[in-house]
């Protein structure tokens with residue numbers, strides 16, 4: 001008896017916490033402009049706190065109907081967790097299971113015979129949970145190689161726990177309630193609360209993954225130029241500083257290329273700014289495609305690009321620069337316009353000992369390339 005009273009108090013607290021958590025999740029949902037998994041989790045919170053309140057507070061429905069309603073709301077909350085998971089893993093939603101489970105449970109639980117037999121009633125509810133989470137585990141397993149693969153293991157573990165706990169409860173409820181020992185009753189209560197805790201853990205994990213995903217996306221956006229998708233100046237500098245340091249400690253050759261589109265002002269003037277933007281995007285894609293994954297390509301500003309070639313000796317860097325120049329010249333946007341680029345190439349150690357010096361040197365060579373007639377590569381003379 002004592003244990004049951006404690007469970008009731010805990011349930012009331014849990015419902016209160018659940019309500020607060022729901023408010024926070026829904027605030028996140030509003031902030032993130034309609035992130036559907038968060039909305040589904042907000043609904044989970046509303047359903048389960050409502051269920052907790054209905055279970056505990058007096059209503060005009062009468063005890064048994066109140067109990068059935070509370071249990072159906074708890075099941076609906078679990079089903080919504082499944083819907084949130086499917087939003088999160090970008091899978092089609094299992095609404096059919098939602099409707100099926102609720103209808104079958106409603107049908108069974110409304111039978112007077114079942115209502116009066118606590119053990120039978122709880123077994124039916126637990127069977128509902130087992131079914132929902134068996135299906136949930138199967139759905140999570142399907143995305144082990146998909147976009148949510150980072151979350152796959154924790155989600156599967158929590159889903160399997162939500163299969164195991166209700167399964168464990170079934171044999172424990174078969175002794176008639178009056179004959180239940182205090183230990184059995186306490187164990188029952190503990191398992192019932194464990195279902196709550198696992199559910200919260202599950203919801204919080206998805207909220208965390210959504211939040212972490214949003215932070216990662218913002219961090220990625222903050223280091224990209226919005227027009228071309230290349231690294232912006234700040235991000236390029238940070239990556240380049242690190243590469244220069246590694247090259248100096250590992251005594252590896254490193255090259256920097258400064259590239260500037262030729263007569264870009266006249267492209268803008270003749271064809272308009274939007275066409276100019278299109279040219280910049282096409283050139284950025286072209287540069288990205290013609291370097292190795294370990295090289296760093298950035299937009300230095302306006303119509304200027306900068307490329308860092310890691311572990312690249314001078315003759316190879318010159319060869320790459322020439323290849324890039326030719327690739328830009330071959331672009332021919334809309335088959336009407338030849339775009340050309342001038343390139344300055346500087347080498348670490350032989351011509352500069354810091355990134356600032358290296359960029360300055362490449363810039364000087366770029367200026368010479370422009371002066372010598374454009375559409376060419378200028379570097380320190382070989383030998």
Ligand SMILES: Nc1nc2c(ncn2[C@@H]2O[C@H](COP(=O)(O)OP(=O)(O)OP(=O)(O)O)[C@@H](O)[C@H]2O)c(=O)[nH]1
Pocket residue numbers: 227260261262263264265266268272273274275276277280301302303370374
């Ligand atoms: N469409 C577009 N134009 C830009 C952008 N950023 C800078 N520009 C333009 O790029 C042009 C650069 O012109 P200039 O610095 O005179 O150089 P240029 O015409 O390329 O001549 P050279 O460099 O001497 O060959 C300017 O007209 C800028 O307005 C951009 O994001 N989009």
